[in-house]
Amino acid sequence: MIRDITLGQYFSGESLIHKLDPRVKIIGTMLFIIELFIVDNFLGFLVAAVALGTVIAISKVPLSYIVRGLKPILFILFFTFALNIFMIQGEVIWQWKFLHITKEGINVAVFMAIRLFLLIIGSSLLTLCTRPISLTDGIERLLSPFKKIGLPSHEIAMMMTIALRFIPTLLEETDKIMKAQQARGADFESGNLIQRAKSLIPILVPLFISAFRIAQDLAMAMEARCYRGGENRTRMNEMKFKRRDYMAFALQTLFLGIIILEARLF
Amino acid sequence: MSIQVKNLKHIYEKGMPTEQIALDNISFDIKDGELVGIIGHTGSGKSTLLQHLNGLLKADEGNIIIGDIDITKPGVSMVQIRKRIGLVFQYPEYQLFEETVAKDVAFGPKNLGLSEKEIDERVREAIDLVGLDFEEIGERSPFELSGGQKRRVAIAGVVAMRPEVLILDEPTAGLDPKAHKDVLKMVRDVHEKTGNITILVSHNMADIANLSDKVIVIDSGKLVTLGTPKEVFSKKEVLRGVGLELPPITAFTEELRERGLQISDTILDVDEAVTEISKYLAKEE
Numbered sequence: 001m002i003r004d005i006t007l008g009q010y011f012s013g014e015s016l017i018h019k020l021d022p023r024v025k026i027i028g029t030m031l032f033i034i035e036l037f038i039v040d041n042f043l044g045f046l047v048a049a050v051a052l053g054t055v056i057a058i059s060k061v062p063l064s065y066i067v068r069g070l071k072p073i074l075f076i077l078f079f080t081f082a083l084n085i086f087m088i089q090g091e092v093i094w095q096w097k098f099l100h101i102t103k104e105g106i107n108v109a110v111f112m113a114i115r116l117f118l119l120i121i122g123s124s125l126l127t128l129c130t131r132p133i134s135l136t137d138g139i140e141r142l143l144s145p146f147k148k149i150g151l152p153s154h155e156i157a158m159m160m161t162i163a164l165r166f167i168p169t170l171l172e173e174t175d176k177i178m179k180a181q182q183a184r185g186a187d188f189e190s191g192n193l194i195q196r197a198k199s200l201i202p203i204l205v206p207l208f209i210s211a212f213r214i215a216q217d218l219a220m221a222m223e224a225r226c227y228r229g230g231e232n233r234t235r236m237n238e239m240k241f242k243r244r245d246y247m248a249f250a251l252q253t254l255f256l257g258i259i260i261l262e263a264r265l266f
Numbered sequence: 267m268s269i270q271v272k273n274l275k276h277i278y279e280k281g282m283p284t285e286q287i288a289l290d291n292i293s294f295d296i297k298d299g300e301l302v303g304i305i306g307h308t309g310s311g312k313s314t315l316l317q318h319l320n321g322l323l324k325a326d327e328g329n330i331i332i333g334d335i336d337i338t339k340p341g342v343s344m345v346q347i348r349k350r351i352g353l354v355f356q357y358p359e360y361q362l363f364e365e366t367v368a369k370d371v372a373f374g375p376k377n378l379g380l381s382e383k384e385i386d387e388r389v390r391e392a393i394d395l396v397g398l399d400f401e402e403i404g405e406r407s408p409f410e411l412s413g414g415q416k417r418r419v420a421i422a423g424v425v426a427m428r429p430e431v432l433i434l435d436e437p438t439a440g441l442d443p444k445a446h447k448d449v450l451k452m453v454r455d456v457h458e459k460t461g462n463i464t465i466l467v468s469h470n471m472a473d474i475a476n477l478s479d480k481v482i483v484i485d486s487g488k489l490v491t492l493g494t495p496k497e498v499f500s501k502k503e504v505l506r507g508v509g510l511e512l513p514p515i516t517a518f519t520e521e522l523r524e525r526g527l528q529i530s531d532t533i534l535d536v537d538e539a540v541t542e543i544s545k546y547l548a549k550e551e
Contacts (some may be wrong), residue, residue, distance in 0.1 A: 179322050180361040183353040184423055185377030202373065205363035
């Protein structure tokens with residue numbers, strides 16, 4: 001169940017998208033998100049979807065894999081769709097008691113659903129094609145100009161790396177604790193909502209204790225190896241922009257231009 | 267109550283490229299009241315086997331018959347099976363979660379749906395069985411106890427369910443020598459007082475040799491040999507072949523025998539070794 005969530009996961013590959021500098025990919029994803037909010041008609045979404053489709057095709061990440069990651073957020077998609085379709089005032093085309101659907105409602109609901117859909121796929125593509133380590137490296141470099149105003153960019157990046165690193169460890173720990181409590185007769189599947197929530201306590205308390213223990217061990221191990229933050233720290237793999245990165249930048253800028261133009265014209 | 271395992275097979279990630287045969291064609295019988303030791307190298311499939319015995323993992327092939335129920339048949343209630351078979355995992359102290367020791371030990375019996383009175387009785391009995399004092403620690407937080415005490419409280423949590431079969435996965439791992447000794451004594455005490463089947467997994471050959479009625483040796487998911495400790499530990503070459511050693515005292519006396527001392531073979535405990543060697547020395551004089 002927990003293992004099915006592909007959102008935020010890495011899909012290892014050797015494609016051009018995988019090889020791009022993480023900074024290019026982060027900026028590209030941010031631009032894509034901004035573009036989705038600039039777009040104000042369906043034609044604009046079509047352009048964005050084609051562009052996104054092309055990137056997915058180049059990245060060689062199977063579409064089924066991406067879609068599977070969407071499952072847990074399907075609920076949010078439906079929820080916003082339902083809210084929009086029933087809440088917006090305008091020309092009524094269907095009514096039942098206090099519920100009514102309007103032409104404008106359908107329009108906005110579909111519009112928003114497409115926007116959310118593209119938003120989620122676009123941003124999950126970033127993590128699917130970028131190793132967590134290089135992703136956080138990229139974030140660190142992008143945030144480094146803000147060091148001057150006191151933003152601890154290295155520390156933020158390190159925290160993110162550690163968080164990502166320990167997701168599988170904590171999943172394994174949860175599995176172990178669940179089995180141990182099941183062996184003591186715990187039942188997680190039956191009962192009403194409150195009973196089920198209560199049945200989580202025997203998992204959550206040991207899990208929290210384990211998490212603190214792991215954190216403490218890790219901190220100790222890092223200190224034993226003289227880790228003391230980002231000051232004057234050099235790295236093994238320096239990030240350098242290559243030709244393909246400049247090309248990708250150029251394409252991103254071009255695409256931003258197209259989207260703005262499209263929004264203006266139509 | 268007896269346990270029969272027939273041609274058990276388990277495959278991890280079946281059908282995936284990373285498919286792995288964890289257990290292959292394992293068969294053995296355990297009679298009522300026996301204390302069985304399971305030994306094998308790390309990753310040999312011991313833990314996988316244990317999880318089958320109380321239904322946490324499902325067999326891909328083969329049967330496990332506990333008492334008169336075949337738990338591999340569809341439709342068998344695993345909750346019912348787990349009530350009869352207590353499984354203590356490695357490092358069980360990490361599963362403690364309640365505010366007090368008494369409440370934590372009561373978790374299992376509570377899940378069995380017993381009355382308050384019965385629960386209280388069983389909690390006291392279990393804490394007593396694992397060699398702790400209810401009056402002293404019953405109302406304390408389990409998190410402020412020492413490592414060895416925590417482990418015993420966790421084991422008491424399973425013992426309190428009065429399982430007909432008690433399975434312990436490396437109950438002494440990571441304990442200091444004194445706690446190690448205490449936990450072993452506890453395992454023996456619980457076994458003798460309750461008369462249940464006890465299955466013990468350990469890396470410590472001396473512990474297995476001293477405690478078990480029967481020893482099962484597993485390597486790479488296959489059953490290598492089984493028999494009484496004397497039978498198993500007389501097969502030195504077989505054990506070496508799967509990366510296991512003899513108990514220290516046995517290794518010592520075997521070495522003496524090789525150097526020409528006429529003492530009996532496969533001596534498993536120190537007292538026996540002392541008698542044998544003094545007998546030999548007396549004869550020499």
